[in-house]
Amino acid sequence: MISRIEENFYRISLRMPYRLRHVNAYLFDHDKELILFDTGLNVSGSYETLEKDLTDAGMNINNIKHVFLTHAHTDHCSMAGLLQKKSGAKIYLSKAAAEECEHLRQPDSAIKQLRKFYSQQGMSPHQIDLVIEEYKYIQNIIAEFNTDSYLQENESFEFGNWKFEVIFTPGHAAGHVCFFFREKSFLLAGDHILPFISPILSPDIFDNNFRPLKAYRDSLKAIGKLPVSTVYPGHGNPFIDLNKRIYEIQKHHQKRKNNVLNNVASQPKTTYDITSELINDSVSDFDKFLILNETLIYLKELKADGVINEDIANNILVYTKA
Ligand SMILES: [Zn+2]
Known part of the structure; x- marks a missing residue:
């Protein structure tokens, strides 16, 4: 489902077969060039739904020329490769997010590391097998793509009136970023902050020094300092009181x-x-x-x-x- 937020700015809510049910992508139209933030989940029918949503709103999927990814989780990035193939879109994500994708492309070493990591936590081989099954599913779902540019911390982009900055927000995923539109005072938040659940945190099995909770809480503080009036999250509806939500999540943890x-x-x-x-x-x-x-x-x-x-x-x- 596509809904217009303001002129040339749209929210696209795409279905997911599990858990949160929907994931949001956001789209900006600049001189018929479309800029997409996150892509939705690459399951049967998703691409066609996105194509139809855009057509219904008078746009063409072939005009998606830039795809910015908040992080490398399947529900946000797995269609990027299809879009790149179709429209030649440039793909932008952080280096840490690209490295997560790279691990998925080397399944043997990743699975070996998964076994080692979770057996150290006291899980049985059978329980680890179930995790590996899930991992293989994720690995298959992400359409391969080439990264055109690694996003840099505080890097600015400008597409006509649409100007935004890249805010590094590691925690939910090591390579997570948010996009801050200073002039409009809104934040495309990905999964960094959500209106109704506390985003899942998980360890980095390849980097034992990464402290997800510390990183996450520091990243919450960082976005709390920005003059944000509206948050556009990766799941759920937009919300306004960012600092109230930050306080609730900090308390929860x-x-x-x-x-x-x-x-x-x-x-x-x-x-x-x-x-x-x-x-x-x-x-x-x-x-x-x-x-x-x-x-x-x-x-x-x-x-x-x-x-x-x-x-x-x-x-x-x-x-x-x-
Ligand atoms: Zn996520």
């Missing part, structure tokens, strides 16, 4: 982090053990995996705070209260 701390004891526990204590049996395997990822990032922060210890025994990480 503080509470969750305390919950994890309360489940660390004097006897050693793995990330998997702690996660199991935080949830009930009705939680699906995949949701449990997402919660395990979050538990892990809280443990990382608690370790950095010096309130828990991390040790390794038989190649499995265990945690105790300091």
